[in-house]
Amino acid sequence: MLKWGVLGTGEVACDVAYAINFVPNNSVAGVASRSAKNAEWFANNLPDAKAYTDYDALIQDPAIDIIYIATPNSTHTDMMRKCIAAGKHILCEKPFCLNAPEGREIQQLAKAANVFCMEALWTRFIPATKHIIEQVKNGDIGTVNFVKGSFGHVFSKDRCFNKKLGGGVLFDLGMYLISLTYPVLGMPEQLKFMPKYGQSGVDEQSSFTFSYKNGNIASFHCSFLNDLENTIEFYGESGILKLGPPFYRTSKISFDVQSASPINQEKAVRKNPYGYPGPLQKAPYFKERLKPMLPSKTKLSNIPFKGNGYHYEIEEVYQCIEKGWIESKILPLEHSISVVEIMNRLYESEPIT
Ligand SMILES: NC(=O)c1ccc[n+]([C@@H]2O[C@H](COP(=O)([O-])OP(=O)(O)OC[C@H]3O[C@@H](n4cnc5c(N)ncnc54)[C@H](OP(=O)(O)O)[C@@H]3O)[C@@H](O)[C@H]2O)c1
Known part of the structure; x- marks a missing residue:
């Protein structure tokens, strides 16, 4: 059984926690919040989850195998550093991080610690x-x-x-x-x-x-x-x-x-959809223009598509960990870091105003 710890109690944390328990051999064993009320409310809605009022306490708990990070974007890198230092596998919400150099740092740390790490880009697995x-x-x-x-x-x-x-x-x-x-x-x-x-x-x-x-x-x-x-x-x-x-x-x-075949183009010309007089239809430019108008x-x-859709990424994580992989072949970290790099380049580019 893969025991998951969830960091955060927000909207997506609820959806994904539900999906984790939907996948055989996976269960949410703990949830951490900055507030006792949130942690307890969340844990009480899951069959086997313990509430933690401190993120670090959940990360350090040896009973947890993998951490799902569902906290705001700016917190992802630090959370991942802590999880890797504690030897935990990671599924981190999108965007993987806010800048590409931090992404590369996490990739190297995860590799050195031999822990699985993937961005929670759930749509890729639908x-x-x-x-x-x-x-x-x-x-x-x-x-x-x-x-x-x-x-x-x-x-x-x-x-x-x-x-x-x-x-x-x-x-x-x-x-x-x-x-x-x-x-x-x-x-x-x-x-x-x-x-x-x-x-x-x-x-x-x-x-x-x-x-x-x-x-x-x-x-x-x-x-x-x-x-x-x-x-x-x-x-x-x-x-x-x-x-x-x-x-x-x-x-x-x-x-x-x-791309319509030449025969279909001929038929379309003969149908004369514009209602022009006959001879014009034979003009070569007319046929050309009709090309994109063909049905x-x-x-x-x-x-x-089943359930809330989040279980597809959980199945991928579980299968990768079962095989001893530290990255997904469908969504390797190189992909997530490249996407962050593209977004960094967009923000750094001269905006057109
Ligand atoms: N995959 C998806 O479909 C999807 C959808 C939406 C969002 N996301 C991603 O998931 C992450 C969370 O998004 P969300 O929409 O679930 O956010 P949200 O509803 O605002 O919840 C964020 C949670 O993060 C915790 N948190 C920790 N530090 C915080 C801080 N400094 N300020 C505010 N909250 C803090 C809070 O939990 P506590 O108060 O309990 O500590 C809060 O409940 C984001 O990275 C977002 O990009 C993914």
Whole structure:
């Protein structure tokens, strides 16, 4: 039995603690809070959890095998340092840390201590997400040349608007879009960042674009101010794959086969959708223009999504630890650190105002 300790008693801690107990051979054995009331309330809602009123006491407890860190973004690195020093495996909430050098430090410490460490990027382990990334990598839509996505919800949570706690929409929401694009397009060469900073001092909405050495492009929008479409789309030479909505909790993939065969183009021209007089339809430029107007074939896939979705990442952690691995092959630390590095580059880049 893998015994988990949970640091923090907030929103995501509740969801993930529930999911841990849902996975065979895993159980929440302890929860720590800065307040006795919170720790006891949380522990009383779980079958086998002990309440700790001090984070360090839980980290040091030999009865705990692995720590799930669910405290604000700015606390992640310090919490991970302490967990590694105590020889505990780690699942740390996103973003993994606030800057890439700290991420590399944690990677080295975890390796030296031979403890498992992974970012809790739960969306990466949702079956539909795993499936779409495999489809893209298998070349189902040919070579990918463009990715676009959005993630936005109206948020009012204090932590998200508090700079000292690592708030900001890029760290909270934008990072999911970057994380799903990174395995497909890799490290961008150039970045453009258009943030809107609110009175809170954090970016409350932003658009950002990436360009890559081979000319590929990615374009995103994230927001605490609006509910957005919340999809991610991969555009390839021969089709488009779209995840969601919403991409972060979905069973839906749509696959649009875009490139029409020459025969279909002829048929479309003969149908004369614009109603122009006959001879014009034969003009070569007219056929060209019709190409993107052709009806595309959309295939919808439904890939089952169970429970609250957080148990998929717990299953991954459990399987890795069972195999004696210290990192996930699906979500290695190099991935999480690269995503942090991309966000650091965005914040450091000259904002377009
Ligand atoms: N994977 C996901 O779907 C997902 C979703 C939301 C958030 N997250 C990530 O999970 C982490 C927690 O987010 P959340 O939305 O659950 O936050 P939250 O509801 O505000 O809870 C954060 C918890 O952290 C603890 N904490 C420790 N030090 C703190 C400090 N200095 N100030 C405030 N709280 C402190 C608090 O627990 P005590 O008061 O009991 O000590 C609090 O309950 C963040 O890193 C966030 O990015 C992930």
